[in-house]
Amino acid sequence: QAIAHRENTLLLHERERRASESRIAKLIENAADGILILDSAMQIHYLSPSAKRLLNLQAQALPLPITTLLHPDDSDGLRLKLQQLQPSVSSSSGKLMLRFLPNEQPLLLAEVTVTDQRDDPELAGIVLNLHDVTAHQQLEDQLRHDALHDALTGLPGRELFLDRVARSMNRLGQSSAQVAVAVLDIDQYRLISDSLGHASGDRLLQLVAERLQGQTRSVDGLSRISDSGFAILLEGAVDDNRFQVRIERLHAAFAHPILLEENALPITASIGLASTARQAISPADLLRNADTALALAKTQGGGQQQWFAPEQHQQVVERLALLATIPQMIEQSQFTLHLQPVVGLVDGYPIALRPRLRWRFPETAPWPLARVYEATRNNDSGLQLGEWMLHQAQREFSAITRYQTGVSHLSLLILLSGQHLRQPGLVGRVQEVLERLGLAAVNLTISITEDSITDDPKAALAALKNLRNLGVRLALAKFGGRASSLSSLHENLFDTLLLSGQLVRSLTADTRTMALVRGVIALGAGLGARVIATGVDTEQQRDLLAELGCLYGIGDALAAAMPVEHLLPWLGGRLAESH
Known part of the structure; x- marks a missing residue:
């Protein structure tokens, strides 16, 4: 019996050992x-x-x-x-x-x-x-990649670009070669994103990225560093012709229109450039300098480029400070709008009113208005300020027609920038303005400068023709100035030529300018267009223009820009005199 018990015990232990080994084997297997x-x-x-x-x-x-x-x-x-x-x-x-x-x-x-x-x-x-x-x-690699790359275009981001610039600077060291950075910004991005929607803006960025990749090399480190901005790394001598060739290749990416929502849209890009030539500089400062040059390039209109110079930094800082305060100035009613009459040079009879921007409190104005106009040209702040002026002009003109009788003949002469002209839905908005004011289309004159057309001729001419079909009158501003030509007159669109203030200011009895002004007046007559002289600030200018056959003018020698409360009695007096 004892032997049987021992054998059973051994057998039980053997079964447990085998079971344990089986469990371990299954654990290892699985x-x-x-x-x-x-x-x-x-x-x-x-x-x-x-x-x-x-x-x-x-x-x-x-x-x-x-x-x-x-x-x-x-x-x-x-x-x-x-x-x-x-x-x-x-x-x-x-x-x-x-x-x-x-x-x-x-x-x-x-x-x-x-x-x-x-x-x-x-x-x-x-x-x-x-x-x-x-x-x-x-997963870690993907997260790291996503953190250092732009999800929309797949391009490296700012941090990765700065790292590549740093490695390039370390590699070149004290050699004669220089490291340069080109920062490129799409001029029409904000306009397209706001007017066609953010999805169209995103698609524009993707298409631009593809085009830039086709014009750059992998070693150029093409990166997306801001909403509408890209950066490229360049190496070589700054005065090397190869630098300019590569920059021209960047512009070449925008040589043809980009198709967005079945619209072929001409796109331009401004480029700012900075190099390490003649200065020790960090990658971040190099990129900042290129951004500074870019800001100056954008003030020159679309599709321009600018190399950084040390004295530019303070200019750009001041300009950016001005632009940053524009929305605040509008919100705090720091601006006001006056209306300046367009009158007959001989009889002083008013035929139109032109909105003019003024400081509400001129004695405490932070900047001259000329500086504001210069800083807001061709950018979002300018578009915002123009929108505000248009809204105020509607309100002031409405007050004039409500409180002053006998002004149904008056036209409202408003200036539209190239940005306004390129905005989708412009004709619909103009039609809303006419309905809101109860104004006949023929009593609205829209003034544009020639460069507003040349920036994008096809789109600009299409917009102008649509406005003309609406019945609105069109005026060509700054005509006769140094930058003007006759190309804009090939289309039969303009009812009015606004004689350049630059030409008027140089007008004296014994100058060649007399012949030029006489020629412009004759040209206007031949085209059936009314000529209005701008910047008529002296009596001598008024008399000389009248002598040359110019019928209408605008300027301080004829009538100052006035707030509505002063303009109403002025109009009453002029209209009474005419009767």
């Missing part, structure tokens, strides 16, 4: 981590089922050199780690990252725990525990 056992020569003598799955080695004969499974650059790292496992050198375990090349599968990145079990008679080797971190590393 474990996510793989286990390898190496000998001192880095030969694999054991692969767990999970290791076989990870490395796609289901039918591989053992022993097998582990180096055949490793990325070539990782073999030395593993060999060094195994040397460190010698008890006399370090500890009996350690960790490292290894890249494996599974058979006919993508690269596998594993966190490997190495344990020296050569003294264990049952294992007699070095145990490698493989934990697959490929997906985790890919």
Whole structure:
């Protein structure tokens, strides 16, 4: 009986041992981590089922050199780690990252725990525990990429661009070559994004990025660094002709219109450039200088470029400070609008009213108005200020027609910038203005400058023709100035020519200007267009213009710009005199 009890006990222990071994075998078989056992020569003598799955080695004969499974650059790292496992050198375990090349599968990145079990008679080797971190590393890499790249265009962002500039500056060191940065900004981006929607603005950025990639090299480090801004790294001598060639290639990306929502839109870009020539400078300062040059380039109209000069920085700082305060000035009613009559040079009879911007409190004005006009030209602040002036002009003109009788003949003469002219929906907005004022279309005259047409001739002419079809009168401003030509008169669009104030100011009885003015007046008569002289600020100018046959003018010598409360009695007096 005692013998039977002992045999039962032994049998029970054997069953428990086998069950335990079976559980361990199943755990190893179903474990996510793989286990390898190496000998001192880095030969694999054991692969767990999970290791076989990870490395796609289901039918591989053992022993097998582990180096055949490793990325070539990782073999030395593993060999060094195994040397460190010698008890006399370090500890009996350690960790490292290894890249494996599974058979006919993508690269596998594993966190490997190495344990020296050569003294264990049952294992007699070095145990490698493989934990697959490929997906985790890919996620980290993706997050890192997303943090350093623009999601919309896929281009590197500002941080990555600055890093590339820094590496370029370190590599060139004290050599004669220079590092330069070109910052490019899409001139029409804000207009398109606001008028056609943000989706169109995003699509514009993608299309521009594609075009720029076609005009640049990979070493140029094309990056997107702001809402509508891109940056390019240039290397070489600043006076090298190759620099200019590469800059011209950037402009060439905008040589053809871009198709957006079935509209072929002409797009231009302003470019600011700065280099390390003759100065020690950080990458961030180099980029800032290029931004400064860009701000100046944008004041010159679309599609221009400007190299940075040290004296520009203060100019741009002051200009940006001015632009930043424009919305605040409008909100705080720091501006006001006066109306200046357009009158007959001989009889002083008013035929139109022209809105003029004024400071509400001139004695405390922070800047001259001429400076405001210059700073807001061709930018969003100018567009915002123009919108405010248009709204105020509607209100003031409405008050005139409401409180003063006999003014139904008066026209409202308003200036539209090129930005306004290119805005989608312009004709609809003009029609709303006419309906709101109860004004006949023929009593609204829209004045534009010639450069508003030349910036984008096709779109500008289409907008002008639509306005003309509405019945609105059109005036060509600054005609006869140094930059004017006859090209804008090829289309039969303009009812009025506004004689350049520059030409009027140079008018004296014994100058060639008399012949020029006489020629413009004759040209207007031949085209059936009324000529209005602007900037008539002296009686001599008034008399000379009248002598030359000019019938109408606007200027302080004829009638000052006035607020409505002063303009109403002035109009009453002039209209009474005419009767």
